[in-house]
Amino acid sequence: MLLAKGQPRTAQHVRARWVATVEPGHDDVLEDYVISIDQSGSGKILALTKASEFSGKVDLHLQNHLLIPGLINAHTHTPMSLLRGYADDLPLNEWLFQHIFPTEARFVFDAPLEEAEEFVRLGSELACYEMLKTGTTLFNDMYFHGDVTASVARKAGMKAVLTQAGLLYFGDDVRFSGLVESNVKFCSELISSNDVAIRPSLLPHSVYMVPEGKLQEVNAAYNAACAEAHVVIHTHLHETKKEISDVLEQTGKSALQILDGLGMLNKRTVAAHCVYMTDEEIALMAKSGASVAHCPRSNLKLGSGIARVADMLKSGVNVCLGTDGASSNNTLDMMTEMQYASMIAKGVTGDPTVLSAREVLEMATLRGARALGLEAKTGSIKVGKAADLVAVHLGGLETAPIYDPLGQLVYTNSRHVSHVWIDGKCVVQDGTCLTLRSMDLAAMDRLVSKLRDFRKTLPSAT
Structure with a gap:
């Protein structure tokens, strides 16, 4: 004993x-x-x-x-559960720029604060309920109005890593700097509170949505305020061929090289997807100590491709698992994600021994905890x-x-x-579920009705 x-x-x-x-x-x-x-x-x-x-x-x-x-969802967008099935059967760029971003602009980015917070609250409740019912205890989130999602997570009894707002740059310097400032304030307050359930993160959406100069601004602000804390750097990386070619054409460098050059590729980094990685890039990831959040179902559904998980693991990269958002998956069930990750790896490598059941369970638990700097506290069944x-x-x-x-x-x-x-x-x-027994379903129905109406105004709505 x-x-x-x-x-x-x-x-x-x-x-x-x-x-x-x-x-x-x-x-x-x-x-x-x-x-x-x-x-x-x-x-x-x-x-x-x-x-x-x-x-x-x-x-x-x-x-x-x-x-x-408890399962650890290393990359998700919880409020986007309200957009489950909203824009199916589309490639990522069309899905994101013609459907998701316009909808989020209407209901979150440019909406009155009360309406935006309601969207986040209802979506987060829906997501937390689904995650609890399928065994997730901790999630690494990327969205907006993180204080609202944090409140829902506390109500659900869940653990989360998040910040006030994901960082996107649409050409408005003043607005972007305001987002950075609010995020630094949120993280500093969270660190000071010693909250054991909610941990802070830094959320530049991606290099293609936050250019190098703006990433420098973000990194400097966080280093000045939160350098001593383990603040997770959570971003999308090398998700599609188009992303890679666009960044290379615009900068002459890959997104991975840009992050590395800024000192943002390290053991605190959780890079979602990493579908297209060369041998040299995999070696750089391993050397840096950064983690990859593999999201096989979302990558399949958006036609993005499949990450070289077996090669990454062999090279010493810490690979964990995430669902991505329900708008591109369309589920937050980490057990299904484990099944897909294992079976797809066997299929694409032609090797049935890769990603065994034991290995993929570790990716969904202990490796996720390691990625988030929580390996000493959770991720395995151990006394203490x-x-x-x-x-x-x-x-x-x-x-x-x-x-x-x-x-x-x-x-x-x-x-x-x-x-x-x-x-x-x-x-x-x-x-x-004992903690989320009552949700405002009437409010959810009203919001979904508005979403249906707005969806009709988008191109190629199905």
Whole structure:
């Protein structure tokens, strides 16, 4: 029995048929173990004990369940859940510039503050509900009005990495500088608050939307105010061939080279997509310590391509998983993302041994925590870490028989999240979300009706 020092008296003891710790060097799934979860304030894992050696009272017996670390969505846009199915079957540039950006200009960028905040609140609630129901406990977000999303995350009991606004430059220097200033203020206040659930980030959308000169401005402002804190640099990178050719034509450099030259490619960097990377660029990513957030479903749906994940992992790049937004995926289900990541890697390499179920689960948990600077706190089941846990029911006939529970988790579609704990607090119980039981569905219906009407004014609306 592994015990943390100073174990408090109050704990919940959960017995599970299988436990996947995702701890380095521990590839085997533990069978029939009891995990003790602190309930007196820390929300940490207190002990992991063989059931045959446990002498206490079991509070919850999960007889046909696999217990895994909470899933970490390393790249998403939560409020965009309101745009699920809004502009399907389009290439990225047309999707983004002719449909998404005009809609966001109307409902977020240029909308009255109250309307913009309502869009973000309703979309974030929808996203957090879906993520909790599918086992995500922590998400790395990129959007606007981050204070609103942070409030929703706290209500949901979730953890998040975000900032006040994603940075986009549309030629207005004054507006852009105002965005940078509000972001630095938001991050500084969040750092000072010592909030353990919400962490700050720096969000330049991409090099093609924030040119090099503006990136210098952003980097200087953050270094002056937040240099000592682990502020994640979260950006899109090398997502499409067009992005790469446009940046190269305009600057004579790749987006990756620009970030590296500015000192923005380091262990704090989470680069979403990285679909098109040369061997030299992969080597640079590995050397820098930057992480890649692989989003296979979104990349497939937008026809962008598939990242060289197997090559990146072999080269030592920390690759984690993200869903992207529901507007391009169209789901925030990280378990489905694991399945796609593993199967596509096998298909494109012709090697069925790459991205095993164990490896892809690590990408969705521990590697995500590492990317966000939280590896010491979450991402695996270990005594002293946060009890961020997910119980997945594998007892149905549609999953029988079970020889390898990790294979069943990743390669079948017949698994059900029954329980979720975040910092030791149960937020999903028997498949029911306990923290987001009431949402303003009437307000959501009214907003969606407006979105439908606006959608009719866009080109090639389907």
